Amino acid sequence: MKKNIYALIDCDNFYVSCERIFRPDLKNKPVAVLSNNDGCIISRSNEVKALGIQMGTPYFKIPELIKEHNIQIFSSNYSLYADISNRINKILEQYTPNIEIYSIDEAFITLSIPKDKCTQYCKEIREKILQGIGVPVTIGIAYTKTLTKVASKIAKKQKGYKGVLSLLDTENNDKYLDIVEVEDIWGVGRQYSKWLHSMGIHTAKDLKYSDRNKIRSKMTVQGYRTVLELNNVECISLDQIPSIKKNICSSKAFGKRTKSLEEIKKSLAIDVARAAEKLRKQNCVTGIISVFLTTDPFKPNLYSKSVAIKLPFPVSDTATLTKFAIQVLKKIFIKSFEYKKTGVFLTDIRPIDNVQLDLINPYFIPHHEKTDKIMRAIDGINREWGRDTVRSASIGIDNELKMRQERKSPRYTTKWDELLVAKV
DNA sequence: TCTGGGGTCCTAGGACCC
DNA sequence: TCTGGGGTCCTAGGACCC
Secondary structure (H helix, E strand, C coil), X not given: CCCCEEEEEEECCHHHHHHHHCCHHHCCCCEEEECHHHCEEEEECHHHHHCCCCCCCEHHHCHHHHHHCCCEEEECXXXXXXXXXXHHHHHHHCCCCCEEEEECCEEEEEECCCHHHHHHHHHHHHHHHHHHCCCCEEEEEECCHHHHHHHHHHHHHCHHHCCEEECCCHHHHHHHHCCCEHHHCCCCCHHHXXXXXXXXXXXXXXXXXXXXXXXXXXXXXXXXXXXXXXXXXXXXXXXXXXXXXCCEEEEEEEEEEECCHHHHHHHHHHHHHHHXXXXXXXXXXXXXXXXXXXXXXXXXXXXXXXXXXXXXXXXXXXXXXXHHHHHXXXXXXXXXXXXXXXXXXXXXXXXXXXXXXXXXXXXXXXXXXXXHHHHHHHHHHHHHHCCCXXXXXXXXXXXXXXXXXXXXXCCCCCCHHHCCCCCC
């Protein structure tokens, strides 16, 4: 049987690279992008990585470093990043129909060309994305997905590969696996790497030749598959159909702490609207909604409560979900605490056409059919005119708790009034 | 009172990913 | 003052069934 050839297209420092498209003056300068609420650093340029600033570092903890090295800081601008991501995927589609969009900045593809042509082919893809979009990517090529990850990891560190590394000449693989730490392997996180080190397994090569059954007993079949994949045995295939989400969550920390139930209600209503939108986008309804509310986890006297309720009938419309969510919120809200975060979690999700009909009353119309059309209309308007153009009254006009985003770049590509001005 | 082999469904918790 | 948000998969154990 012919082996599949996989390639991983992995954008370099993606959010930073997106910001640089429109700010070419920031090339080779230290740049970082912050998480929601301008909380943590979640994307770093190579210059910032070289300064030793770790992923997830709280922004407020490093003012001196930022000043000293003149690091350019951006709030996250997800509509921009999502748009750039889509454009990159469009380019990939020109090269192959076999694409799995793995995350906002990564995609797997399979190649059906001779193995000695793959590196050159991927260099072309890389060049096309760099020219067409302006985002640098690194491409790893191998017989398994796990090994493409290893390849791209090495190629990102060693500039000599010019962004493309193939592990298809498998007799040479060990020399590459030898320089990859076990914690850098896909599927090996902090807990497992600690255990692996204690077992004397320190590199990807060590893991490749380790006792598979011992690995399996500690790391379950997933760890077992990882070992096989390091041995060029394909266990994880290309997943082209985005599967429907079984859980949908929407939550956000408030921009400031609050004691006000009214303010929290508004924030929760926004989360419910987001979650319901995601639910309808995959043509599903939900049967269970849970709401959580917490005080600041970094302060003493933590209060954190979450309550789930089963809905009387499966729904997907924002109004019904908001009504139940606020009922739950009132149950868990205790006066006198200062709250920091709320959110909603939808489970028991199933496709709309899968909803059981009422056996006793054949004339019963499922609730979602009544609300479906109007919600579709609202989603359409909001897609075209921007989020929350049409919104439920509970969201309100002003949101006192909206997140801090003090350093956000314009939405160059998705908003007419924020388009880049080429020349004035 | 002790004795058996299967099976399903659900939940909680632990690990991982980006 | 200031510490992200959203997911997945797997296993073990309990409840229940025949």
